[in-house]
Amino acid sequence: MTATVPVITATYAAILGILGALLTVNVIVNRVKAKVDAGDGGVAKLAQAIRAHANFAEQAPITLIVIAFAESQGTRGLFVHILCLALLIARLASAYALNRTLGQSPSRQFAASVNALTIVLASVAILLAMGGVM
Secondary structure: OOOOOOHHHHHHHHHHHHHHHHHHHHHHHHHHHHOOOOOOOOOHHHHHHHHHHHHHHHHHHHHHHHHHHHHHOOOOHHHHHHHHHHHHHHHHHHHHHHOOOOOOOHHHHHHHHHHHHHHHHHHHHHHHHHOOOO
């Protein structure tokens, strides 16, 4: 099987890049408001902004990489779109939830579950493609 450029994943990566930039700006704005240079200074809103950004940075890159490998191995475009949309929805839900509270919430649980499932499905797609099944 010939590898292809992951154009679909690249499109969603650009959208997620904008979300990542917005989460960065949110941290900066909250730092300026709280007058805190490092850490969260015990300010709840700043801690929430930092955690929302960190969660994005922890989850989005590896998921995009795995999806991109699946796409480059020939996974069907519709399935790649579904994986990318699931990732986008999960990251939006997580950003929303973490900017509201650091406690448990249905949105956080949903986001974590969808993100994990997306990684697993993309990983299985890679293995199937490499085995000549997809």
